[in-house]
Amino acid sequence: MISIDAKKHLWYYSGLLIVSLLALSLLWMTAYDGALQMAVIVLMSLFCVVWGLLHHFMHHDLHIKIVLEYILIGALGISIVFFILG
Amino acid sequence: MHHKSLLIIIGLLLFGQLFLRYTEKEYSGVLGITANISTGELLSLTNQKRQEAGLAPLILNEALAQAAYKKAQDMLSKNYWAHNSPDGTTPWVFFKSAGYDYLFAGENLARGFTTAPDAVSAWMSSPGHRDNMLSANYKDVGFAVVTGNLTGDETVLVVEMFGSRNTVQVSQATPARGKIAITQLSPTPTIVELSPFPTPIISISPANIFVASVRSEPLIDRKTFTKRTAFVIALIFLVVLIVDLFIISRKKIVRIAAHNIDHIIFIAILLLCILILGRGIIL
Numbered sequence: 547m548i549s550i551d552a553k554k555h556l557w558y559y560s561g562l563l564i565v566s567l568l569a570l571s572l573l574w575m576t577a578y579d580g581a582l583q584m585a586v587i588v589l590m591s592l593f594c595v596v597w598g599l600l601h602h603f604m605h606h607d608l609h610i611k612i613v614l615e616y617i618l619i620g621a622l623g624i625s626i627v628f629f630i631l632g
Numbered sequence: 633m634h635h636k637s638l639l640i641i642i643g644l645l646l647f648g649q650l651f652l653r654y655t656e657k658e659y660s661g662v663l664g665i666t667a668n669i670s671t672g673e674l675l676s677l678t679n680q681k682r683q684e685a686g687l688a689p690l691i692l693n694e695a696l697a698q699a700a701y702k703k704a705q706d707m708l709s710k711n712y713w714a715h716n717s718p719d720g721t722t723p724w725v726f727f728k729s730a731g732y733d734y735l736f737a738g739e740n741l742a743r744g745f746t747t748a749p750d751a752v753s754a755w756m757s758s759p760g761h762r763d764n765m766l767s768a769n770y771k772d773v774g775f776a777v778v779t780g781n782l783t784g785d786e787t788v789l790v791v792e793m794f795g796s797r798n799t800v801q802v803s804q805a806t807p808a809r810g811k812i813a814i815t816q817l818s819p820t821p822t823i824v825e826l827s828p829f830p831t832p833i834i835s836i837s838p839a840n841i842f843v844a845s846v847r848s849e850p851l852i853d854r855k856t857f858t859k860r861t862a863f864v865i866a867l868i869f870l871v872v873l874i875v876d877l878f879i880i881s882r883k884k885i886v887r888i889a890a891h892n893i894d895h896i897i898f899i900a901i902l903l904l905c906i907l908i909l910g911r912g913i914i915l
Contacts, residue, residue, distance in 0.1 A: 559893060569905075580785040597894075598891070619638070621638075622642055622869070626902060627902075629861070
């Protein structure tokens with residue numbers, strides 16, 4: 547079931563945005579080390595996957611399709627960065 | 633968002649990276665790191681900035697160029713990105729080993745830049761590096777542009793070393809310390825007395841100037857290629873997700889799927905990450 551009501555999930559989107567922006571600033575600060583940057587992206591992607599799944603679990607709409615979708619989107623993020631830094 | 637199509641794109645990206653790595657290794661003339669930075673251009677731009685500030689131009693010095701080259705090689709061989717090496721070797725060691733007896737010394741470092749104007753512009757934007765470039769204490773300069781693998785990243789290193797020769801006799805054996813771009817170390821207080829016979833400043837004819845520079849120009853620059861490709865893929869995903877969000881909200885479609893907004897946030901942040909990755913940095 548999809549809900550596009552951003553207000554209803556404000557805390558969820560705010561948390562996601564804050565952590566993502568934090569990861570972005572970490573990425574800026576670790577420009578001297580590609581391995582560290584890769585680690586930051588992996589951690590950010592993992593957080594986004596876990597955060598999303600947790601949110602769906604709390605709203606009782608966690609489905610295997612949703613689990614797969616989050617994992618694949620996270621993997622896409624990691625593979626895009628791996629494509630650049632690898 | 634079809635899982636199969638997502639899987640195919642992930643697979644293509646991973647396979648593509650392996651393919652690029654193989655191509656870079658086997659066909660370095662086709663794919664590699666482009667370093668369009670010449671020491672002549674670095675000197676010209678540095679002196680241009682100095683002249684704008686009303687300062688005398690720096691003279692390209694063979695010993696300083698050798699010191700800069702040794703410093704770059706030291707960073708690559710010991711795999712570090714710092715003014716001082718992990719074993720405590722300071723930049724001043726390279727000045728001395730190259731035979732440059734300095735009174736004032738300074739060092740600017742840059743990596744990941746593809747053109748000389750970009751590197752010089754980055755230095756000029758940083759107060760510490762700018763101080764080095766516009767210091768009236770320096771008379772000579774040496775550059776090294778070296779390509780290599782540093783901390784797991786194939787990159788272009790630019791080392792710029794400034795100095796002015798010690799023309800006075802120092803009463804103690806301890807050498808005067810110079811300053812580096814950021815820490816700006818003050819000279820160690822020593823009793824200095826003027827020598828009745830100052831050491832003459834050796835002028836080097838342009839024909840003898842040692843220019844430490846490695847220029848590699850493959851057909852395709854790997855960094856530009858991978859960054860642009862990754863950016864386009866992420867942008868396509870972002871557009872698809874936004875269009876999808878717009879359609880399902882307008883038509884009030886109900887389906888089993890994850891939220892689009894969180895994916896949009898994730899991909900948008902990823903786009904910003906791509907812009908940050910691989911940018912040139914200074915030290």
